[in-house]
Amino acid sequence: MLQVSYIRENREKVLERLKFKGFKQPELVDSLIGLDEDRRLTQIELEKIVSESNLGARQIGELMRQGLKEQAEALKVKTSAVKEQTKLLADKLANLEGKLQTILLQLPNLPHQSVPFGINPDNNVTVFEHGQIPALPDNALPHWELGVKYDIIDFELGNKIAGAGFPVYKGKGAKLQRALINFFLDQAELAGYREIQPPIVVNEASGFGTGQLPDKEGQMYHIGIDNLYLIPTAEVPVTNLYRDVILKKDELPVKNCAYTPCFRREAGSYGAHVRGLNRLHQFDKVEVVQIVHPERSYQVLEEMSAYVQSLLKLLELPYRVLSLCSGDMSFTSAKTYDMEVWCAAQARWLEVSSVSNFENYQSNRLKLRYKGEGEKPRLAHTLNGSALALPRIVASLLENNQTENGIKIPAALVPYTIFDYIN
RNA sequence: GGAGAGGUGUCAGAGUGGUCGAAUGAGCCAGCUUGGAAAGCUGGUGUACUGGCAACGGUACCGAGGGUUCGAAUCCCUCCUUCUCCGCCA
DSSP states (O other): OOOHHHHHHTHHHHHHHHHHHTOSOTHHHHHHHHHHHHHHHHHHHHHHHHHHHHHHHHHHHHHHHTTOHHHHHHHHHHHHHHHHHHHHHHHHHHHHHHHHHHHHHHOOOOOOTTSOOOSSGGGOEEEEEESOOOOOOTTOOOHHHHHHHTTOEEHHHHHHHTOTTOOEEOTHHHHHHHHHHHHHHHHHHHTTOEEEOOOSEEOHHHHHHTTOTTTTGGGSOEEGGGTEEEOSSTHHHHHHTTTTOEEEGGGOSEEEEEEEEEEOOOTTOOSGGGTTTTSOSEEEEEEEEEEEOGGGHHHHHHHHHHHHHHHHHHTTOOEEEEEOOTTTSOTTOSEEEEEEEEETTTTEEEEEEEEEEOTTHHHHHHTOEEEOTTOOOEEOEEEEEEEEEHHHHHHHHHHHTEETTEEEOOGGGHHHHSOSEEO
């Protein structure tokens, strides 16, 4: 959520950046500024009257103590009348605040200066590529067929017990999952991240805190009876750990990581491009989250990007890094890098990580702040990234590493799988 | 799930309708004291919105949200949560 004070003081720039992002309702900015003006005037008026009636109440108390009942009664009548006015103003104020909030929730984050302009994914800019695209034999199989061939991923069984998009991993397939999770967590720890094991359901307040609610409600599984949501990413619980928190300045940066299953309804997305592991309702992911000083957030974004790339290098997967264009970035991000791995049999790039700097857009909503000695609390900057999401990594490993002897496991992973081939 | 008792500032802990944003103690910060420290003494020590160049004000916040009242930490309602006992259970 953008700060009202920032919008008020930087109207031109906000409008320019929103246009850059392709935001279609720039008129909301001026509505917001108008409402804010109105809100402040109303508040001043209300507080003046409340102040008066507070004074009256205090005087009544004083009179009562002195036993001057009649004077107290007279003053009561007067004060009651003042109070009537406060009701109207309080309603008006609440109404204005509601409208203000509604608009604020509709305004996306402002893209950083370094974000390339664009309106769709075609305008994303490849900023880095690494690794050789492997040449596969003609009889190469896509991962969903390899999964069946080696009896390690069973989509039909998952379909039977849960539904489409809930695969069952078996034998070495299951062990590969576990190996990847441990590998990612160990790497994260080496990079200075503290491991968190959060709940994988969250309440409404948490959903609002990271912005899944109210807009993306349909994207999450909802447990109606207890009004809880299955998390779509560990970002939700791990970032909400810091909701309404004021950190000491020297506690920054906060670096947390977490492995969790993630649940996404993905309503309406079916078809060939979401086959196999490409898009699932349940998948495993290790997420890294940082809370940093505002002056450091762009440096940290680069560091996080480099960290994710280091994982891909260790897994020996060909990848590229995209700087998302203004129009393709998520609603809440100020700058995002996507990491995509090459899936040889499908002959396409698949996104396995998205690393974003939210600046203070999330922390404003979360009321996540930091404070130095004798300073005012200030909003911190938050960043997060997948490190990494498993299914597409598995897809890429299977497709790229298929040999006549089976699927070759990259050396860095062998200590975790204990086997070096799936066959 | 049933019965009961609680939730107050950084912490401990008073406060049951009227100068209570909140006693007291501890902690923390600053000053005094000291060669230095401890002890002692003095002062300070929350957040948000808002007015003001500032000094300094206003309003709100005692788990959350409503309500009663001229006035609520204190009374009423709903919810959350913690503890104890019982039941159930990985």
